[in-house]
Amino acid sequence: MRKDFSHLPGEHIITWLLHCWDNRASSLELEGREAKQLGSLSREGGIDKAIGKKAQALSLWRRLLSSVRERYPFSEDVVCQPGKWTTMERSIQYLRELATWEMVYYDPDNAQLPTDPDEVQCTRPMWRKFVRSAPSSYTNSLAVIDWKSEEAPTVDEVAG
Template sequence: MLWGFTPEQLQDPDKVVEYLKEKCCGYSKETQLTALCWALATIYQTLLDSRQHHPERENTPTGPAAEPKDQPIPVSVAPTHKKIYTRKPVRLVKDDDELGPSREQEEEPEPEVITRSLSLSELRDMRKDFSCLPGEHIITWLLCCWDNGASGLELEGREAKQLGSLSKEGGIDKAIGKKAQALSLWRRLLSSVRERYPFSEDVICRPGKWTTMERGIQYLRELAVREMVCYDPDNAQLPTDPDEVQCTRPMWPKFVQSAPSSYANSLAVIDWKSKEAPTVDEVAGRLRQYEESLSSSLVLAVEKLSQDVRQLKEDISYSPPAQTRIAAVRSKRFSAPERGYGAYTP
């Protein structure tokens, strides 16, 4: 049984449900349930098609002024200007009593780099900003560290050791200060998690379903961080930013599975037409555009229609066929005389 709906038809859920009842009437229970499943899938496909085509024509960029306004929003970006590991250039000047222009000519052409170690108060602030919360998954914690500016903080091994237990896992915390040279905290965190969990399948992302698109985008970014855990740290061609990681085909089904039912059916049919997978940042932009382009009235209509169709499926599943009920009535009508004649003996 083939179905076809228009967005205008979906605006009236009651009429659509009556139409489905009329079309399914007279078929077996299995056929009716299968037809309703296909009808619901077609409804979601119609919703997706109507959202994908029209917004693209209306929002086609025409120049620098048309750049997308929606950019990925960090969860909670902590100030990092007080925590950055600094290297101060100092120009050496001869210590004499001569004054005048000749003094400027005696400055060294190449600056000498002096390293300033972080103070105890700065380390204490870093420990507060980058500590894993109780019950927080490792990947969620890593993404929060990135959003809090871990890539802009350089630490030597002895300083990293003073941060204490950041991840609340001994194997990871011990590896954070393993390398003595100055490295960014972000690189130290990734390498320490990689050493503790050499396979990405061993790292658990947040379970459960997200309820808003922004939470869904955050989960997609967590999947990107999970991919980065297995990256080669010495490969300069690989991205260090989770938003620049490509959204691979194995990542997308996991994202769809975490989506609520109102999104999952539409997201499941999305396919990337280009050979090269888009980045997480690009996918996030499309998801936000999809969310904003959804007409509230159409969404409410589809949600009500989905509930009505599910209720119709339940009614069909648990109610006996009409012929069975008619046969039962007939058996009751003739059962009394038959019992009476059966009991009579001349």
């Protein structure tokens, strides 16, 4: 289990969180003492300590999000991805990472908010970051996309 949720050396925190989501961290319910027994998943003491902090049963996903938020209370301190994406696969990955970054700073008690990064609404600030990360050959085409409805599409809808 540790291998599915361990932070790899050099991996960005948000990339690691998304990797944990993709490995079904949301389906693993743990009590505080069980979470502590996982040891160092993030390779950052502050995050690892916070993972086992709450005694009640919570999904590993929720524990990871709240632990990263506790360690990095300011969203500017967390980097999603440096540089530009060059493939469609990497662009979708980056959009999912932006959604995961948004989720770290969600109110964990708000049941109205999605728990799945693919169900996060693609907000205008998120879209701006995405467009800025695009190769110059795509920038103009992406920049003119505007949401026609009041409700922004989800990451899954944009990626689909």
